[in-house]
Amino acid sequence: MPRTWPTAFATIAALTIFAAGLFSGGNTLEGWSLAARWTARAGFPIFLATYLASSLVRLAPAPWSRALMRDRRWWGLGFAASHTVHFVALVVATNLNPEPRTIASLVPGGIAYAFIALMALTSSKAAMRALGQNWKRLHSTGIHVIWLIYTLAYAKRIPAPETRAIGIVMTALAITALILRLAARQKRAAPAFA
Numbered sequence: 253m254p255r256t257w258p259t260a261f262a263t264i265a266a267l268t269i270f271a272a273g274l275f276s277g278g279n280t281l282e283g284w285s286l287a288a289r290w291t292a293r294a295g296f297p298i299f300l301a302t303y304l305a306s307s308l309v310r311l312a313p314a315p316w317s318r319a320l321m322r323d324r325r326w327w328g329l330g331f332a333a334s335h336t337v338h339f340v341a342l343v344v345a346t347n348l349n350p351e352p353r354t355i356a357s358l359v360p361g362g363i364a365y366a367f368i369a370l371m372a373l374t375s376s377k378a379a380m381r382a383l384g385q386n387w388k389r390l391h392s393t394g395i396h397v398i399w400l401i402y403t404l405a406y407a408k409r410i411p412a413p414e415t416r417a418i419g420i421v422m423t424a425l426a427i428t429a430l431i432l433r434l435a436a437r438q439k440r441a442a443p444a445f446a
């Protein structure tokens with residue numbers, strides 16, 4: 253299988269879920285809103301795979317975690333592709349919605365999108381070489397900004413009874429992922445006695 257398969261998989265999954273959302277709505281606005289909601293949801297496991305690749309290989313070295321780490325770039329590009337589909341859905345849903353969004357409500361997501369674009373554009377080995385230490389700064393800041401937007405988006409869903417379950421599950425997953433990153437960091441920092 254070509255190494256790029258995670259990107260193809262994430263793109264096809266996002267497009268399929270996008271179409272399912274569009275056709276499941278009772279009206280046009282509901283369809284586009286569902287497409288926005290479901291594409292964001294589908295992007296979350298893809299994001300987690302990218303976010304956790306380096307930690308999992310450190311905490312649980314095995315063929316599967318090494319393969320995840322080796323293909324991390326393609327998982328990341330798959331996430332960017334799935335979030336591009338989210339972008340199309342949210343632009344149409346926002347335009348159809350009679351309640352206008354405030355500019356302030358667009359800022360956090362907009363910043364995350366700027367990072368997603370910059371990270372996708374600099375995902376090549378050539379960009380890595382050209383940016384040196386700044387490449388690591390950009391990608392590690394970006395991945396945590398995306399983590400934060402996901403966590404806030406899901407935590408925000410906890411108070412309302414109809415979105416509480418998804419809010420709790422996804423927020424718990426996001427926090428567990430952060431704990432795994434911190435544990436892997438700790439492991440790297442700890443002196444080796446063996």
Ligand code: HEM
Nearest residue numbers: 285288289292293342345358361362364365398401402405
């Ligand atoms: C300015 C940029 C953005 C806008 C305007 C926006 C808009 C939307 C809209 C309209 C929905 C569907 C709401 C609903 O009917 O429930 C949605 C859902 C969501 N979006 Fe975005 N979005 C943006 C960026 C992002 C980014 C960058 C992320 C993640 C990094 C994200 C994560 C989510 C999540 C987690 C959901 C809920 C999915 C679920 O219910 O499972 N959004 N967004």
